[in-house]
Amino acid sequence: MYIDFLKEYELIQGLLEKLPRVDPYDTVVLNVSPDYSSTVSMHIAHHLSEEGSMLDMVGVEVPYPGEDKDYYEMEFKKKCRFLPILYGKVILVEAAVLSGNNYTWIKQMLLDRGFKDEDIITVALTEMNSSKFKCDYVQAYIDSMPEFYWERYNKHWD
Numbered sequence: 001m002y003i004d005f006l007k008e009y010e011l012i013q014g015l016l017e018k019l020p021r022v023d024p025y026d027t028v029v030l031n032v033s034p035d036y037s038s039t040v041s042m043h044i045a046h047h048l049s050e051e052g053s054m055l056d057m058v059g060v061e062v063p064y065p066g067e068d069k070d071y072y073e074m075e076f077k078k079k080c081r082f083l084p085i086l087y088g089k090v091i092l093v094e095a096a097v098l099s100g101n102n103y104t105w106i107k108q109m110l111l112d113r114g115f116k117d118e119d120i121i122t123v124a125l126t127e128m129n130s131s132k133f134k135c136d137y138v139q140a141y142i143d144s145m146p147e148f149y150w151e152r153y154n155k156h157w158d
Helices: 005-018 034-047 070-080 101-112
Strands: 027-032 056-060 089-097 120-128 137-142
Touching: 005 034, 005 120, 005 137, 027 034, 027 101, 034 056, 034 089, 034 120, 056 070, 070 101, 089 101, 101 120
Parallel strands: 027 056, 027 089, 089 120, 120 137
Antiparallel strands: none
16 A cells, blocks of 8 residues: 555544543653654654643664564563653554554553553554554554555565
């Protein structure tokens, strides 16, 4: 699925309309796969801001297909140590949830750190119909790999 500038804009605006209001002082946006999801995460953080307080954003790197996830899990474990102390709610944001594998282990780590299921909001601009993880908020369900207009060749997707 090719997503040009106008389609991306439409998808983001539609997604923003769906999201619930949150306390910007008590909520963090986890920008999952920042190399693809930062635009969506930034729009969400600004959209949910109130009275000049924007939601904090934390980048979460995840493995490409075929990469070992152990390093990424270890790094996230370090980052999420302090999340329950600083925040009561987490919004996971990804431009495209493909298999659902990343959201599965990330959400489990958050639950293991003391967050409750209702404290974790999962968001995807696009989600594969075949994904094993089903997000709370999705703007477009897809059957083929999304390709954004700004993407350049990435050998990890070969």
